[in-house]
Amino acid sequence: MIGEFEYLILAAASRLAADAYGAAIAQEIEFFTGRRCSLGALYTTLDRLESKGLIKSHLGDPTPRRGGRAKRMIEITGSGRKAAAEFYTTIATATEGIAWVSGKL
Amino acid sequence: MGLWKVVEVIGCLLEGTERETVLGDIQERGVSTWALFDLIGLVALRQMQAWKSWRTWLLAASIGIPGIGVWSGAQVIADTASYYPWPDLTETRRDYFLGLIACRIFAIIGLAWATGFSITSLAKYRAPSILVPLALITMGQPISWTLVLLVGIPSMFGLRRGWRGDPIGPKAVLFIAMLGLPALAIPSATTWTARIYTLGAFWPAYYAAGRVLRVTSPERRSSR
Numbered sequence: 001m002i003g004e005f006e007y008l009i010l011a012a013a014s015r016l017a018a019d020a021y022g023a024a025i026a027q028e029i030e031f032f033t034g035r036r037c038s039l040g041a042l043y044t045t046l047d048r049l050e051s052k053g054l055i056k057s058h059l060g061d062p063t064p065r066r067g068g069r070a071k072r073m074i075e076i077t078g079s080g081r082k083a084a085a086e087f088y089t090t091i092a093t094a095t096e097g098i099a100w101v102s103g104k105l
Numbered sequence: 106m107g108l109w110k111v112v113e114v115i116g117c118l119l120e121g122t123e124r125e126t127v128l129g130d131i132q133e134r135g136v137s138t139w140a141l142f143d144l145i146g147l148v149a150l151r152q153m154q155a156w157k158s159w160r161t162w163l164l165a166a167s168i169g170i171p172g173i174g175v176w177s178g179a180q181v182i183a184d185t186a187s188y189y190p191w192p193d194l195t196e197t198r199r200d201y202f203l204g205l206i207a208c209r210i211f212a213i214i215g216l217a218w219a220t221g222f223s224i225t226s227l228a229k230y231r232a233p234s235i236l237v238p239l240a241l242i243t244m245g246q247p248i249s250w251t252l253v254l255l256v257g258i259p260s261m262f263g264l265r266r267g268w269r270g271d272p273i274g275p276k277a278v279l280f281i282a283m284l285g286l287p288a289l290a291i292p293s294a295t296t297w298t299a300r301i302y303t304l305g306a307f308w309p310a311y312y313a314a315g316r317v318l319r320v321t322s323p324e325r326r327s328s329r
Binding site: 021022023026027036038039040043044059062065066067069070071072 | 122123125126127128129130131132133134139140143144146147150
């Protein structure tokens with residue numbers, strides 16, 4: 001099963017769809033978690049996801065905002081979607097009825 | 106030097122495509138001290154990952170062989186120059202020793218350059234993985250001006266040239282010089298074991314000579 005950070009990346013990449021690349025994914029993760037997303041952690045996790053076959057990456061077009069540098073565009077594979085769904089189902093099942101989930105804290 | 110310049114310099118230690126995308130992301134998100142730390146972290150991680158490859162281990166071990174030769178050779182020269190009873194020697198003996206020392210000096214300078222060249226041209230982005238442990242090993246050793254002049258400066262020039270990876274001309278001179286280097290060191294080796302070690306330790310010089318040929322070949326092909 002994938003880890004929490006891997007899941008967050010897959011979720012962000014899925015939300016961003018065709019606009020999923022390093023900086024955008026990091027921004028998305030920071031927005032939803034409220035925590036800083038280090039580029040080092042992001043890139044090494046992207047490598048791991050790619051080696052597991054859960055994502056595919058290719059070089060995108062360079063933009064002036066990036067000083068003419070290319071983007072690493074991310075695309076989730078079928079296995080990636082399956083792994084993310086499995087993670088979500090496991091978490092949802094494992095936490096069902098727990099106080100903090102049902103709001104009875 | 107601005108923060109972005111520091112980021113660009115450190116970014117040079119990442120492989121081409123990754124450097125492009127990471128520096129682009131940093132520029133897009135805004136350059137900050139955090140971004141610099143992120144980059145340092147990523148570079149350190151990539152350098153550590155380099156040790157997963159047997160090539161890094163092989164190169165580090167292979168660099169150790171000429172490294173020890175260069176280091177101890179320079180040390181011997183420093184000691185000989187300082188403590189040898191030069192005034193007690195006859196003129197012929199003195200000339201012989203001076204000639205021998207001159208050969209050693211050229212051999213060490215050449216080998217130090219070739220070793221630096223081999224490190225960066227064989228493992229461009231992984232070079233710090235090899236250089237850092239070497240630097241740590243030599244940290245406890247006494248550093249003399251002889252070492253700096255004979256080993257430090259030439260190896261820095263070699264590292265720089267290997268990193269740039271452009272043709273290392275004048276080609277013919279360099280080719281002959283690199284192949285001729287062991288001949289300068291062989292007279293100092295008194296036993297067969299030492300001679301074999303000397304010939305093996307000069308592998309960076311043979312590699313540099315080979316690179317000259319490799320650089321020359323496409324030009325030859327295009328001129329035909």
